[in-house]
Amino acid sequence: MKPPAATADRDALRWGFIGSGRMASALVKGMIRAGVATPDRIVASDPQAGTRDELAREAGIAVHASNSPVVEASDAIVLAVKPQSMASVLAEIAPMLAPRHLIVSIAAGVGIGAMRAALGASTRIVRVMPNTPALLGEGASAYALGPDATDADAQAVQRFLDSVGRSVRVPESQLDAVTGLSGSGPAFVYMVIEALSDGGVRAGLPRDVATTLAAQTVLGAAKMVLETGLHPGALKDQVTSPGGTTIAGVQVLERAALRGALIDAVDAAARRSAELAGPARP
Structure with a gap:
């Protein structure tokens, strides 16, 4: 009706x-x-x-x-x-x-x-x-x-x-994937912010300064993606100068399989969402 x-x-x-x-x-x-x-x-x-x-x-x-x-x-x-x-x-x-x-x-x-x-x-x-x-x-x-x-x-x-x-x-049919990405994603991002803050402390920054800079960096980077419409890889390349500091850090993250770990985390959360929702599905 x-x-x-x-x-x-x-x-x-x-x-x-x-x-x-x-x-x-x-x-x-x-x-x-x-x-x-x-x-x-x-x-x-x-x-x-x-x-x-x-x-x-x-x-x-x-x-x-x-x-x-x-x-x-x-x-x-x-x-x-x-x-x-x-x-x-x-x-x-x-x-x-x-x-x-x-x-x-x-x-x-x-x-x-x-x-x-x-x-x-x-x-x-x-x-x-x-x-x-x-x-x-x-x-x-x-x-x-x-x-x-x-x-x-x-x-x-x-x-x-x-x-x-x-x-x-x-x-x-895509809501489980949404759950894995944007539903669970804030927890993954909080872990990234915490880790960036730890890195700042390791490099000599006070904790409050490191956390503020880490959180604002994530916020600013996210706004760059949303407001410029550029692919995240293109924005990453804009920060990555030849032989510079950023590419040195990117190399470490690639060796540690950061991207693969985040992909796996979203996939695991999406699959768990489907498992939990199973009895309620038509």
Whole structure:
């Protein structure tokens, strides 16, 4: 069943969040900051009183103890609950859903097919994989559309995700790869930053100086990739002078198989994501 014309206007959507943890809070605040929705058009729920009070105070939205007010007041419902809680939440909200509702899930490992089975085959569903830097407005997110989701739904979700970083649309079959890359990737980058900082300390820098320089170097290098559009290899070559310091370091990294280790890490995380999601797949 396709949505009524009124919900096709992404700016008119009323958003609801079932679950108000850190990621949901980041998304709510990002939406408000970016003008995707005003506080009066966002509502949320959470079983924890402290979490409810904090989000209500910081974002200026209504936050309820139960889920039914969220379903009633929303056009797009973001499921921001833990995967182990998803089955009970889906069973609870299924009888309350109307054709206007778009379901956006950020729960890892719960496939679109499983959600359609619980909510009805015609339910418009978008599955999202965000990552933790969304908490600072620098998230890398991917989303996949269910069979009945529309182009207007895709535009609304992309605008929603872009309020806390950057997003890309992928087939659902690629979400495990996304998990391995941008979902687990921050941990790999933190290890790189820590190692660079250790190198700075080894070379004689104080720890705080070394960590600041390491983190800012990674941030700056990432922005160079995103804003210039150049291949990372081309940017690497721009820093690598003949017979200079950088090529000496690059040689060490190549001997240590840094690139191979990172490729293997992403691959291992993606495969583990698929293993963990197995029981939830349709």
